Amino acid sequence: MEDSERRSYLPGEWDDPERMQVLMGPLPHRELNHVAHTARVTFWSAAIHNWCRAALRPFFTLAECQGAFRRGSQIPVCLPEVLQLMMRQDEIVPMNQLNFTDHKQETWVGWGRRVLVVQPAHMLWGNVKYLMGLNTLGNTVLVCQAVLQEMCGRIVEAVWDKRSSDTLLITLKDLHSLVRDAVGTLENLELAVKTLVAQGRAATVLHHGTLYVKFASPGDEARPEVLPEELAKSDLREARERVERSLKALEEEREALRCQAKIALSRGAKTEALSLLRRKKRVDKSVVTQLGVLENLASWQYHLDDVETNRQVLGALKGGVEALRTALAGDASPDAAATTLDDLQQVLEECEDLNALVSSNPVAEDLIGLEDELEGLLFAAGEETRMTGEAELEPRLPDVPTEPPLPTSTVPVPRLSL
Known part of the structure; x- marks a missing residue:
């Protein structure tokens, strides 16, 4: 692989010879230089992921990984240890340890064996190999x-x-x-x-x-x-496509034979033209046969479509029936509805009684006697006022004297003479 082809996934430090000289060396010991160890592992882990994405390689071997990051005659010395650490962190997994069993269909025994036996055993063995410094990757296929x-x-x-x-x-x-x-x-x-x-x-x-x-x-x-009908539809679709391709080829062959017969006839080769026309006639029969086959395939496909549509409609109706049955069960049943209506009527009656009590005047009965007494007082006051008015309207006569009148004077009154 040329260096120009790898530029899409190589890290930016690749163009720095001094930096790459250090990065492609051995992996520093974790206890002696924890920072350098972590930085080196992080660098190569990211580089491997980028390489897998760019090259569309979900699985690879150690040799392929070393070849991808070869720099002239130098290969990364620390790659085996980095891959071992990535395996311990479950970033990459050996192909033979991938679990393709559906977890929903897995039995309790299988689950217990996988979780409690297989996975711990692989992890323990990987730790032992890492501590002993053994590189047993070899041609193991690793999956990112x-x-x-x-x-x-x-x-x-x-x-x-x-x-x-x-x-x-x-x-x-x-x-x-x-x-x-x-x-x-x-x-x-x-x-x-x-x-x-x-x-x-x-x-x-x-x-x-x-x-x-x-x-x-x-x-x-x-x-x-x-579903079986899906496989049948797929078979019919493929058969229909084959027949259509065959018809297209037959149409082209028929047109070519017709043109060749015209050319032969123009040259005066009547026998050759008749032979070409006989071949064209056989092609015409094949075209008619293929058209009939195509019509039958289309009819069967329509029937399957109708069956699938009917199945979907029946499934929807069945779901609707179950939904209605569930909705009418329990509190939505007719008995529950009757009980609810009775309770509602009772509550309404209680509300009406409560409203009547709240709207009534609590002192109305005491006011009945007081209003009668007040009306009596008002009537008496009115009578007195009427009687006083009538008395004022009657004429007043002079008082009758009780003593005898004065005696008449005897002095004569002078008379005036005219």
Whole structure:
């Protein structure tokens, strides 16, 4: 591999000879220089992850890793120890230790063996080899967990983006053509598919010698299941595509034979023109046959589509019935509704009684007697006022004298003479 091809993943320090001379040397002892040891491990761990991402290599060997970071005739001396430390931190895992068993289908015995026996044993043996300074990686295939998970995520996103939710079943060959830029080789894709199956995000089935992969729908956490009608639809779709390609080839051959017959006839080669026309006639019969086959395939595909639609409708109706039954159970049952209405009527009556009590005047009964007495007083006062008025309206006569009148005078009154 040329240095120019590695520039996409090499660290920035690669162009500094003095710095790289130190980094490519032995790994400092942890107890003697903890800071330098941690910095060296961090540098090479990040470099290995970048190399795996850029080169689309979810798995590799020690020799391949050393070749990727070869600097002239010098290779990193500390890479074996760094890879051992990455294995202890579970950043990389040997291929033979990957667990492709679905955790939901794993038995308690298998889980106990994996968690309590296998994993501790591998960890203990790795620590022992690290303490003894043994490099037993050899040709062990190492898997970079982070890069593998990123690759699985890109595969699922590509399938969701480029295929509808009704066609999430795809052959492994077509899947590789779809996500070639994200996974690289077919071996990488096979490893990613196994990981997705173990995680419950995909399912595989071998049908007529072809491996099919079905992905879970977006937001669906249930494990996908490959249905027989989906395989039948896939077979019909492939057969229809083959027939269409065959028809296209026959049409081109028929047109070519027709042109060749015209050319032969223009040259006066009547026998050759008749031979070409006989071949064209056989091609015409094949075209008619292929058109009939194509019509039958389309009819069967329509029938399968109708069956799937009916199945979905029946499933929706069944779900609706169960939802209604659940909704009507318990507090929503007819008996519960009648009891609730009775309780409501009783509560309304109590509310009406309460409103009547609250709106009534608590001193109304005491005011009844007082109002009668007040009316009597007002009537008496009115009578006195009326009687006083009538008395003022009557004329007053002079008092009758009680003494005798005065005697009449005897003095004569002078008379006036005219």
